[in-house]
Amino acid sequence: MSQRVVYFNGNIVPEHQARVSIFDSALMFGDMAFEMTRTFNGVAFRLRDHLERLFGSLRLLEIECGLTIEEMEQVTLKTLEANKPTEVAEMDWQIMHNVSRGPLGLYKSAVPNEMRPTISINCWPLITHMGSFAPNYESGVKLIIPTQQAIPAHLVDPKAKTRSRMHYQMAQLQAARNGQGSWPVLLDPDGYLAEGTGWNIFLVSDGELLTPEPRNILQGVSRKVTIELARDAGINVKEINLGRYEALQADEIFCTATTYSLVHASTFEGQTIGDGNSGPVFQQLMRMWKKLATVDFVQQAEMYSDGLTAWEDAQN
Ligand SMILES: Cc1ncc(COP(=O)(O)O)c(C=O)c1O
Numbered sequence: 348m349s350q351r352v353v354y355f356n357g358n359i360v361p362e363h364q365a366r367v368s369i370f371d372s373a374l375m376f377g378d379m380a381f382e383m384t385r386t387f388n389g390v391a392f393r394l395r396d397h398l399e400r401l402f403g404s405l406r407l408l409e410i411e412c413g414l415t416i417e418e419m420e421q422v423t424l425k426t427l428e429a430n431k432p433t434e435v436a437e438m439d440w441q442i443m444h445n446v447s448r449g450p451l452g453l454y455k456s457a458v459p460n461e462m463r464p465t466i467s468i469n470c471w472p473l474i475t476h477m478g479s480f481a482p483n484y485e486s487g488v489k490l491i492i493p494t495q496q497a498i499p500a501h502l503v504d505p506k507a508k509t510r511s512r513m514h515y516q517m518a519q520l521q522a523a524r525n526g527q528g529s530w531p532v533l534l535d536p537d538g539y540l541a542e543g544t545g546w547n548i549f550l551v552s553d554g555e556l557l558t559p560e561p562r563n564i565l566q567g568v569s570r571k572v573t574i575e576l577a578r579d580a581g582i583n584v585k586e587i588n589l590g591r592y593e594a595l596q597a598d599e600i601f602c603t604a605t606t607y608s609l610v611h612a613s614t615f616e617g618q619t620i621g622d623g624n625s626g627p628v629f630q631q632l633m634r635m636w637k638k639l640a641t642v643d644f645v646q647q648a649e650m651y652s653d654g655l656t657a658w659e660d661a662q663n
Pocket of ligand 1: 383542543544545546547564565566567568569570603604605606
C-alpha cells in the first residue's frame with residue numbers, strides 16, 4: 348500500500364515530510380483555527396458546514412489563509428482521494444484542517460520562505476479513534492462537572508474552533524482524577540452547562556430535547572444535525588440555559604461530536620440517568636443518524652475495535 352499524504356502549504360506531500368516551524372504562531376500562542384470532519388462510506392460528511400465554521404474561525408482570528416472556501420473544499424477532497432488507496436476500501440477517515448497565522452515576524456530571518464499562514468489538511472484512518480471509542484456506545488459515558496469553567500464568549504469566543512484549549516485540557520485532567528473514563532462538562536461563568544471538551548450536550552426531559560443555548564459553546568456540526576433530525580421526528584427542541592439541577596432531573600442525557608456522532612451518558616455527577624442505558628429518544632435519533640450517514644457506525648466501530656491491534660502492528 349502507498350503511504351499517506353497531506354496537503355501542506357499548497358502541495359500534497361508525504362505525511363512525514365510536513366514540518367511546522369518552531370517559530371510558528373500556533374506554537375507560540377495556540378494562534379490557529381482547525382476543523383475535524385469525518386467520512387461515512389468514504390464521503391466527507393457535512394464538509395461545507397465544517398469549512399464554513401473554519402472560515403468563520405479564521406475571520407474572527409484575522410487570519411487570511413489565501414484560499415477561497417471552494418479551493419479549500421477542492422484540496423480537501425483531493426487529499427482524501429489521494430489517501431484512500433493506503434487503506435482497504437471500507438475504511439472511513441477523519442479529515443483535519445489546521446490553519447495558523449504562520450511564523451512570527453520576529454523570526455523571519457530564520458524562516459524567510461515560510462512567512463505565510465501554515466495550512467495543512469491530513470487524513471487519518473478512523474480505525475484508531477473509533478476502535479478505541481467503540482465500548483462507549485454500549486456502556487455510555489460518565490459525566491462530571493470539573494472545577495475548570497468554560498471560557499465565555501466575551502473573553503475568547505468558543506464559537507471559533509481554535510487550538511487555545513488549555514482549559515479543556517485542565518478539565519480533562521480533573522475528570523481523570525474522578526475515575527477512569529469520566530467526561531467533564533464545563534459550566535459557563537453563570538453556572539449553566541456549556542459543553543464538553545470536544546462535544547455538545549443534550550438532555551431529554553418529558554419528551555423534549557434540550558441543549559444549551561449557543562452562546563458560550565462551539566456550535567457543533569453534529570449538534571446541528573441532531574437538532575435537524577429531532578425536528579424531522581416531531582420532537583420539540585429547545586436551546587436554553589440548563590444547569591446542574593436540570594441535568595439531574597433529565598430522563599436521558601447524550602453527547603454529540605463528529606467522530607462518533609452521538610453517545611449516551613450513563614451517569615451525571617455520580618447519579619444514574621434513567622436505568623443507565625440509552626433511552627428511547629436517543630435510540631430514535633441514533634437510528635435516524637445511521638440512516639443519514641448510510642453506515643451503521645456503531646457496528647463499524649466494533650469492527651475497528653476488533654481489527655485495531657492488527658492494524659497498528661501492520662504500521663510498524
Ligand atoms: C469544544 C467542542 N465542542 C463541541 C464539539 C463538537 O463539534 P462537532 O459536532 O462539529 O464535532 C467539538 C468538536 O471538536 C469541540 O471541540
